[in-house]
Amino acid sequence: MGTKNNREQRLLLLLTKRHDYVTSDELSELLGTSQKTIYRLIKKINQEHGGGLIQSEKGRGYKLNYEKYISQTATRGGQRSQYSPQERRNRVMEELLLSSPKAKNVYALFEEYYVGESVIFNDEQLIADALQRYELKLQRKQRTLAVSGKEVNIRRAIADLIQLHNIIEIEELKNHSELNFNTYDVLFILDQLKLIEKQLSMTIPYPYNVNIFSHLYILISRLRKVQHLPEEELNPLSSKEQAGLEQDLRLYEVAEAAIKNVENYLHSLLPESEVYYLYQYLTSSRMQGSLSKVTKFSTKVVEITNTYLKEMSQRLNIPIKGDSIFLDLGNHIKPMINRLEHGIHVKNSLLDQIKMTYDTIFTDVTEVSKAISQRFDLPSINEDENGFITLYFARIIETNQLPIRTVIMCTTGVGTSELLRVKIEKKFPELEIVDVVASRDAQRFTEKYPGVDLILTTINVSDTIPINSLLVSAMFTADDQNRLQQKIEAIYDER
Known part of the structure; x- marks a missing residue:
């Protein structure tokens, strides 16, 4: 963007x-x-x-x-008829990556965008710079362009380019014209996802199902473009990779069956490495179902989970304890470590909203993640992962938030003040109404009501009592309600 x-x-x-x-x-x-x-x-x-x-x-x-x-x-999706310069470059780069190492005619690549030589030359430079981040090279020979580099880097670049992270309902892919996908391939892969879930007796939720879809779609698209995979893919698995496959035989069998179905679909044999890749995507995904919760973790997962809980507890100044909290976060950390170690990037479609809504928590999580990467020798934990972790601690705060102890203060403390109390209790259950008092009691307020967080008052008391207060009308209008909501959020932020 x-x-x-x-x-x-x-x-x-x-x-x-x-x-x-x-x-x-x-x-x-x-x-x-x-x-x-x-x-x-x-x-x-x-x-x-x-x-x-x-x-x-x-x-x-x-x-x-x-x-x-x-x-x-x-x-709004799918309504645009034009592409921005960035979108144009992404589409050209995607075509080059899918066809790699085959060369493509420059003019054929840019024909549909109606741009001149200077724009094409500038796009080439920017595409080459973008490919360098994946350790890939853009090569120009006469009037053709081609991408060269390792297969694993090519697929990682394609996965980042295909903008599927805005698709929340996986079934939407059947009718998403803007993505310009092959309909038959989409239906086949969706069937494979359903089969995987059935074999595992679990559900693979968003965004992990989208990631697996992308992986299989890229595999099928690559084979269609190049007919055969590079020599490096045909090499047998190393002893370490083979041992990795045997850590969860159930996932290995499911991955093997899915790749066999892809072979039959494409009428082409695939190397064992493709089973290994899909297996890694499965082990890097969170799953939902009666058997999806892991209760025993490796020492590394336990230490990293405890570090997050300890550090965030100190930074947020709240106690974070309990087996359920540990298990919930641990079940996220376990596949996250696998994603980091195998270069699997999960897009977080809510990242901007998370950073805006929970900015303090996100900043704290980012700092803790940086320290954890260094301490446990992990690849850098990216923003998308930090966004997911932020939601765990935001939920802990929301579910463990103490009620806001509130006193309603009016001129007399009776009549309209009781009506005000009823309206507030109905619309704001997070407020605990301690009492309704008359303004004449303001001088003895702090002595009589220790530990009160908020005063809702129909008269101005901000200068007489050193406690959060909000001036509202006795009729508690829509504007009063909006201002009270903002005040509640501010108090929670201060906590």
Whole structure:
């Protein structure tokens, strides 16, 4: 995603968190850009979405039309007829990778994009730079281009290019025209996934099912393009790889059966290495089912899981204990280690939202992950993995959050204040209403109500009592409710 598109996405994500208007000054500070840029981004977003997505009100700022945002997010895919420069380069690079080591005519590669020589030359340089990250080379001979490098790196690059991480329901792939997939291949692979799940008596959830789909689709596409795999793939497995296959014979048998089905589908023999690759994807996936929970882990998994729990407990300043928490995180860490050691990258489609919503937790997890990579000699733990781990600790906080002890203060403490109490208890169960008091009791408040987190008051008391307070109307309007929700989130963040 380009920088400009990323700023638009961050602006939209920020507005989804807010229930009320946000000023341009506050938006510019949060996004680290000028107010002029904020105005330009909002104008562009509204133009692209048919107007009215971001509402404005003089003196109050900007607010997201959330219902319109949700409905458009669900229906926008596959509506574009043009490709951005980045998308054009990605599509060309994907074609070159699928055909590697075969050379492709330059003009045939770029024909459908209607670009000139200078654009093609610039794209070549950028594609070559992108391929270097995977230890691959772009070679030009006369009027052709070709990619050279190890097969494992070629597939890793293709997997990163195929934008499947926005597909949450795997069945959507049957009718997803924007991906331009071979329908017969899609149906065949979906059948293999169902067969794998049936044989294991488990469900492979998103995003792991998408990762396995991508792996098999790339394998089939590569064979169609090149007819036979490179010599390196035909070499027998090493003793270490063979021993790895024997660690879980059930997964090995399932992987072997699936690759045999691919052979029959393509009428082509495949090397044992393909069974090994699929086996690694299976062992790198979390699964759901009665037998999916592992209760015994290797020493390495135990130590890494305990390190996360200990370090995050200290950073978040909350106790994190219990066998269920350990098992839940351990069952994520185990396949994560396998993914890291075998270069399997799982895309996290919620990463931007996670970073925006749980920014403090994500930052802490990232720091802990960096230390864990160094201590346990692991490859660097990427942002997508850190996002998944962040959700575990966010859930721990949400499920173990103590109620917010609240006192309602009104002029008399009776009448409308009791109505206010009923409304608040109905809409905000996370608040524990300790008492309803009259404003004349404000002087003895801290003595009478120790440990109170919040005062909801119909009169201004912020200067007299050193406790979080929120001024609301006795009728508790929609605006009051929105401001109270923000106050609750702020208190939880402080905790």
